[in-house]
Amino acid sequence: MKKYLLLLILAIPVLAVSQPKYLSVESKILNQKRNIKIQLPRNYSYNTKKSYPVVYVLDGDYLFEPVAGNVDYYSYWEDIPEAIVVGINQNGLRLDDTTYDQSSYLPVDGGANFFEFLGMELMPLIDEEYRTAKFSIAIGHDLTANFINYYLFKENPLFKGYINLSPDYAPEMHDRIFNILETSQEKIWYYIATGTQDVGKLRTDITKLNTRLSGLNNDLVNYYYDDFEGQNHYNLVGNAIPSSLEQIFSVYRPITQYDYKKLRENEKITEYCNFLENKYKEIQDLYGLSIKVRPNDILGISNIIIEKEKWEQLKDLSKVAEREHGETMLGNYLMGYYYEQEGKPKKALKEYQAAYSKEKIAFLNQDFMIEKMDQIKADFGE
Structure with missing residues (x-):
């Protein structure tokens, strides 16, 4: 019993967050x-060549844990990429850290110093110490949500994403935010959340800004807004954090059953292999992340191609599978299926034989390949 208990204890750190x-x-x-x-x-120390987006959390004394927990959970399911989360504790200091001038409404005194600290000291330190990708997000709540927007006004904004949780905007902030987003030459993700029971003054101000930002005419800006029913200034945060992360990284997530349904129904999209490759190119372009095409995405697209009987595209997809997961059975299986439909049983049999000696993946294993080979021999006498 002690032996088994020891094994269990030794295994726990591997599974822990x-x-x-x-x-x-x-x-x-x-x-x-x-x-x-x-x-x-979780696997930062093992994936030594991988770089990660960074999420900077103001009010880290109470916002860090819910943000870090959501990042860990959603990245585990690949809905968002794995990310480094950095929280800045501001307990007892946030009023000084967020001070702005009462005439220019820009950071002054302690606010100006904190602005420089985050941009000129902390961010370079994180970039130096850790493997960071060129994609960062800032999150703040009421006063600190207002504050993160000052980084948006820099000639080269420090953050790509801005998550404003019930922001307490300074005067003139509406005009400044709208003008920046309307004329931005860079990709920006901008999110605002309020709730039906939010602080009245803040909710009124936020809904006015939402009305204005809803009219943005800039394809480079991704604007998101949530108004949570029955949520107040504090508990809306629990809904807004996962919602904002999912929306900002919507392109990153695996293709869902809903996505497949829409793809099948979309008559404008007929090149399904190109659609898949473009999705991963967009992930690279948007987030600076180079990831392999997921096997489940390849299999999902193959189902559509088979349903539509686009056999040449299945051949192209098999090449993608071989390039991305050449050590597995996937590429040979798809090529074998292609040859079957083209009436070339000898070539199909050769592909299934090649797949047999490779690593299993999803439903593809040695038993499955034996069945495919036996079926070809029975159907074609090969």
Whole structure:
């Protein structure tokens, strides 16, 4: 019994969620130390060539844990990419950190210092210490949600994504945000959340801005808005964090059953292999992430191709599978299926024989390949 208990204890760390690191960062700009929390992806130490987006969480003393938990959960299911989460604790300091001038409504005094600390000290430190991709997101709540927008006004914005949780916008912020988003030459993801029981003044202001931003005419800007029924200023956060992450990374997620249904019904899309390749190219272009085409996405697209009897596209798809997962049976299986439909049993048999010696994947295994080979011999006498 003790032996089995020891094995169980030894296995637990492998399955556990990555534990956050707690750092005390000495800031020359702030002339003080700041407490930082960092959560790395579960397999960060093993995937030594992989880079990760970074999510910067203001109000990290209470927002870090829900953001880090959601990032870990949704990335586990591949709905969003694995990411590094960095939380800046501001307990007792947030009013000073978010100070803005009462005439220009731009950061001043402690706000100006905190602005420089995050952009000129903390972000370079994270980029130096960890493998970061060129895609970062800022998250804030009420005052800190207003504050993250100041980075949007830089000539080269530091963040690609802005998650505003019940923002308490400064005066003139509506005009500034709209003008920046309307004229942006860079891809930007902009999210706002409120709730039907949010603070009245904030909700009124947020809904006015939403009306205006809904009229944006810039294809480079992805704008999202949630108004959560029955949620107040604090509990809307629990709904907004996963919603914002899912929407910002909607292109990244695997192709869902709903996506397949829409794809089948879309008469404008007829080149299904190209559709798949373009999806992964878009992931690279949008998020700076180079990932292999998922096997389930390949199999899902193959089902549509087979249903539509686009056999040449199945041949093209088999090449994608071989390129991305050449160690598995997938590419040979698809090529074998293609040859079967083309009435070339000898070539199909050769592909299934080649697949037999490779790694199994999904429903494809040695038994399945034997069945395919036996079927060809029975049907064609090969």
